[in-house]
Amino acid sequence: MIPRPGSNRPFIPQADPALQYRRHKEAIDLAIARVLTGDHYILGPEVEAFEQEFAAFCGARYAVGVASGTDAIRLALLGMGIGAGDEVIVPAHTAVATVAAVERAAALPVLVDIEADTYTLSAGAVADAITPRTRAILAVHLYGHPADMARLLSVAERHGLPIVEDCAQAHGASWKQRPVGSIGVAGCFSFYPTKNLGALGDGGAVVTNDARLAERIRLLRQYGWAERNVSTIPGDNSRLDELQAAVLRVKLAHLDADTELRRDLAGMFTRTLRGQVGTPAERPDCRHVYHLYVIATAARRDFQDRLKQLSVGTGVHYPHPVHLQPAYEGRLGRRGQFPTAERACESVVSLPLYPGLQLEEVERVLGAVRATGVGGA
Numbered sequence: 075m076i077p078r079p080g081s082n083r084p085f086i087p088q089a090d091p092a093l094q095y096r097r098h099k100e101a102i103d104l105a106i107a108r109v110l111t112g113d114h115y116i117l118g119p120e121v122e123a124f125e126q127e128f129a130a131f132c133g134a135r136y137a138v139g140v141a142s143g144t145d146a147i148r149l150a151l152l153g154m155g156i157g158a159g160d161e162v163i164v165p166a167h168t169a170v171a172t173v174a175a176v177e178r179a180a181a182l183p184v185l186v187d188i189e190a191d192t193y194t195l196s197a198g199a200v201a202d203a204i205t206p207r208t209r210a211i212l213a214v215h216l217y218g219h220p221a222d223m224a225r226l227l228s229v230a231e232r233h234g235l236p237i238v239e240d241c242a243q244a245h246g247a248s249w250k251q252r253p254v255g256s257i258g259v260a261g262c263f264s265f266y267p268t269k270n271l272g273a274l275g276d277g278g279a280v281v282t283n284d285a286r287l288a289e290r291i292r293l294l295r296q297y298g299w300a301e302r303n304v305s306t307i308p309g310d311n312s313r314l315d316e317l318q319a320a321v322l323r324v325k326l327a328h329l330d331a332d333t334e335l336r337r338d339l340a341g342m343f344t345r346t347l348r349g350q351v352g353t354p355a356e357r358p359d360c361r362h363v364y365h366l367y368v369i370a371t372a373a374r375r376d377f378q379d380r381l382k383q384l385s386v387g388t389g390v391h392y393p394h395p396v397h398l399q400p401a402y403e404g405r406l407g408r409r410g411q412f413p414t415a416e417r418a419c420e421s422v423v424s425l426p427l428y429p430g431l432q433l434e435e436v437e438r439v440l441g442a443v444r445a446t447g448v449g450g451a
């Protein structure tokens with residue numbers, strides 16, 4: 075009997091990008107062959123088609139493919155004219171890429187604390203952090219749950235500030251039926267292999283409804299070229315290649331179904347684990363896409379060790395808030411300044427949850443969590 079993809083894994087890893095390839099192997103192999111025998115390897119017809127399909131998926135007019143999620147944020151900010159001397163508000167609890175991108179645009183990241191239930195930035199903390207130099211609010215839809223867009227939009231509107239969405243973990247998530255990425259001025263996506271829509275290498279995209287912004291990002295991603303060899307503005311090299319775009323097109327066609335699978339799995343996890351450990355919240359007006367299924371426990375080291383002995387992999391997203399990492403400590407914040415982010419970093423654990431996880435594996439993961447006997451945070 076041919077094993078089903080994902081079955082017979084003695085150890086269940088927290089993430090398994092190769093499984094996402096095996097699930098769509100035939101179509102991906104065909105797509106790759108099509109690119110290899112075509113005559114474009116970078117910024118060709120696959121990228122153009124993917125940009126149109128991905129813009130439609132996000133309910134936005136334009137999508138511009140770039141080299142990574144970090145570059146999507148950096149080029150969106152640069153495209154909006156944000157740079158040296160400008161402040162951009164970001165959560166203290168996020169992938170460090172969010173903050174790195176702001177600094178690479180030469181702007182100053184101003185960190186704020188998060189909400190304890192969704193781990194996304196606190197609108198109250200954002201309001202308190204606004205200064206005359208603030209130029210944007212960078213809302214991160216962490217773990218796949220939309221940030222509190224109702225309150226963030228009202229703060230942003232009151233101060234005349236744009237919201238840029240970091241959607242690197244939230245492809246297909248929505249707030250009030252509005253897909254993330256189309257709510258703010260720009261939505262920045264990563265296609266890093268483990269993301270909900272993952273390539274076989276690096277990739278990213280900015281989506282927007284603003285034609286001028288889309289055009290500026292198109293210029294920025296390739297030496298400022300409006301036409302070949304004519305640089306109209308100083309640009310950069312941050313292009314998406316044809317192989318990645320072709321693979322992404324195959325996977326995009328399955329993304330809605332994959333998201334439903336993630337949500338079904340998350341429902342099963344939460345029903346079983348609620349009461350034992352802290353389980354993820356989902357606000358009523360939001361669609362959480364569970365890029366990561368994150369629980370909270372006061373005994374994280376024990377919990378992870380026990381699960382490892384039981385052949386279940388875990389991850390920590392993230393063990394250190396941005397302001398306590400050596401590159402940023404003392405410069406972007408001090409210990410004690412963002413207590414909710416600091417507490418989250420001590421208690422969060424990501425469990426294996428992704429399309430292709432078999433029911434018997436779900437039972438093994440849940441059984442192992444119960445067998446740890448470890449409680450919540």
Ligand SMILES: *Cc1c(COP(=O)(O)O)cnc(C)c1O
Nearest residue numbers: 142143144169171172242264266
């Ligand atoms: C992955 C990620 C990024 C960066 O994406 P890359 O493609 O790795 O550069 C940015 N923000 C968040 C929240 C992420 O998870």
